[in-house]
Amino acid sequence: MSTVELSFKLNGREVSLSVAPDTLLVDLLREGLGLTGTKAGCREGECGACTVLLDGTPMNSCLLPAVKAQGREVTTIEGLEKTDGSLEPLQEAFMGEGAAQCGFCTPAMILTATALLKNNPDPDEGEIRHALSGVICRCTGYRKIVQAVQTAAKARS
Numbered sequence: 001m002s003t004v005e006l007s008f009k010l011n012g013r014e015v016s017l018s019v020a021p022d023t024l025l026v027d028l029l030r031e032g033l034g035l036t037g038t039k040a041g042c043r044e045g046e047c048g049a050c051t052v053l054l055d056g057t058p059m060n061s062c063l064l065p066a067v068k069a070q071g072r073e074v075t076t077i078e079g080l081e082k083t084d085g086s087l088e089p090l091q092e093a094f095m096g097e098g099a100a101q102c103g104f105c106t107p108a109m110i111l112t113a114t115a116l117l118k119n120n121p122d123p124d125e126g127e128i129r130h131a132l133s134g135v136i137c138r139c140t141g142y143r144k145i146v147q148a149v150q151t152a153a154k155a156r157s
């Protein structure tokens with residue numbers, strides 16, 4: 001099969017590689033680049049587990065052809081890692097509030113909340129629930145996740 005050249009910024013670094021035109025971003029990230037923090041769940045745009053930030057906006061990477069990332073910036077959960085090993089306030093808050101159980105939804109939740117707090121540093125509960133509504137959690141009942149986002153918002157203010 002023919003390939004196309006793809007260049008984009010991934011977690012702050014420029015990457016260039018050849019991909020099949022039908023490669024999905026979730027597969028490029030997980031299988032091509034080893035970034036398994038991005039989860040593959042339903043692969044139908046329903047569960048949100050595959051969420052990454054594309055130019056800062058949460059997107060379902062299972063629906064996104066990798067070539068759509070051309071010239072753009074992709075952030076995965078691995079991109080939140082700091083060089084000194086410390087955690088982002090959202091990551092601290094998810095741990096502190098017990099908002100991660102099996103953890104399958106957690107990268108998507110944290111990335112989606114990252115985008116929310118960037119645009120709305122002091123969201124109310126309804127705004128948090130609305131922002132996170134595209135990501136399904138089967139474990140927590142959502143209340144602890146909402147609390148974690150509120151805690152992180154306070155920590156950042």
Ligand code: FES
Pocket residue numbers: 039040041042043044045046047048049050051060061062063
């Ligand atoms: Fe992408 Fe479920 S795996 S929305």
Ligand code: FES
Pocket residue numbers: 099100101102103104105106136137138139140
């Ligand atoms: Fe298990 Fe959310 S912590 S799906």
